[in-house]
Amino acid sequence: MYLNTPDEIDHERAHHQAVIQGCDDVDVKRIGNLGELAFEQFCREYLPVEMWEWENETAIRRCNSESFSGHDFEVFGYKIDVKTSRDVSAFRPANILANDPDDDIIVMVWHRDNEDALILLGWERTETLKSKVTTQEAYSGEEPAKLAHLAARPMNELHDLGPNTAHLNQKPENPFTPGDRVVKAGDEDGSVAVVVEVLPPEKNTTAYGQEMDGEAVNVAFPNMLDEGPGNWREIHPAKLASYCDDQDIKLYTYKHTNLEVAENPFTPGDYVIKPDYDDPDLAVVLTVAKEKDDDRNINIAFLHHLEGEVGDNAYMSPTDLESFCDESGIKSYSYNYAELCFEHQF
Structure with a gap:
């Protein structure tokens, strides 16, 4: 099993994305988003970044509507859907297949009532779940005890589906978080900027026509944010990326080592x-x-x-x-x- 503790930024983004999506049940969608965030962290710790892709990464980071892809992740070429629930009976084979029979693999995530911790219980191939359901249906009367369990393989066996690789912890080294006030490192007269997005370390980007070697941070300058239609200082930092995207506010990309926390972080309007x-x-x-x-x-x-x-x-x-x-x-x-x-x- 794998434990993930979402932070305040995760909670705010998971909730706001669900609101923007226009879901009938915002709570269910928010919890589903938190489950995807938890699995993304598992992938980052245990799987080579070149061999997995999160379909909804940009949508959740910028709180935009998802593209309604049939699956949440692609890992080693397998389509993976993440199912998150407080009720573990939702992970019984028949219940899973009733909702999602088409993906290659299902990852099962349990959450606490107050959503402060999520546990990845395990994963299973959809074909295996179908076989288990068929076996269960072959029995009449009381179900044998050996079948009365959740169908899940341990999380650490997921990397066995891919090539042999060493354990790679590829979590960000970036110390910044949305809302931080920063300046260009070593520039005594540099303008204060606001961190809007902390990009994943594998998302190498370009600056001034050259590939950036390191983790990238997108910032916006307060005078540009002030030109927006609302008071951005009353928006939670987790939603700043969504606000800037919606309002076409220009973002500037820096390598995180080229930034430092502003000694005097204040600007007019704070x-x-x-x-x-x-x-x-x-x-x-x-x-x-x-x-x-x-x-x-x-x-x-x-x-x-x-x-x-x-x-x-x-x-x-x-x-x-x-x-x-x-x-x-x-x-x-x-x-x-x-x-x-x-x-x-x-």
């Missing part, structure tokens, strides 16, 4: 608090000084002051915030960036 206060008020960044050594390099205005002028839930482009505050007589306050922290609103 929601922040001063955490050393007992009950800090929510504020919005108005301007960020270019000189990092300034004692007070971040100007902010408190959100309740802004809402008093423009109304609740009113969104204003970050480029207009400073001038609006000046014209409306809204007081601004200056702090050093180290005194502030994000107070995300997604």
Whole structure:
């Protein structure tokens, strides 16, 4: 068996993709997506990346509708469908075949009630399941005990279907996650960017006409995100790839080793608090000084002051915030960036 613990990004993407898909039962689709994410992690740890392909990888990463492929993965040339359920009786041979008789192999994934852990129970060839069902139907009366079990081969036997290969752990080395604020490594005057997508390590891409040797990260710059139709700071980072894809917001690709976490991550429009206060008020960044050594390099205005002028839930482009505050007589306050922290609103 193989245990996978999905993180917050996995949960958000699995759910939002199910919503975008327009499923009749969003819960079932979300759980199915989590099962695919769990099997993808198994493949990454135990199978050569050149010999498996996840059909729905881009759809789930960008929360787009799936192409309705007849199977979820192709491994060593076999079509594999991943079945995820809390009820293990769903994995009895007859139940599996009633829902999916056409794929080569079925992988069975059990999940906990709160979906915080998924266990890959095993896998089986569809032809073997058909044989088991035929055998079961040949008996009348009480089913023999030797047939009253889940039909599943251990997960670690899946690699036996392919050529002999050494155990290869090909999990990403990339330290970044969507939503991280980064700058180009070694560039003291580099602009702050937002990580939108962390691409799988085998997805070699090109930058400036040359193949990139290493893991790629797609980032967007806040000023471009600000030009979108909504307040992207109120969107969960897991959904940023979907938002950028829908709105045709340009992404820039970097090798992950060419990026580093931004020392001063703030940009106009960010929601922040001063955490050393007992009950800090929510504020919005108005301007960020270019000189990092300034004692007070971040100007902010408190959100309740802004809402008093423009109304609740009113969104204003970050480029207009400073001038609006000046014209409306809204007081601004200056702090050093180290005194502030994000107070995300997604």
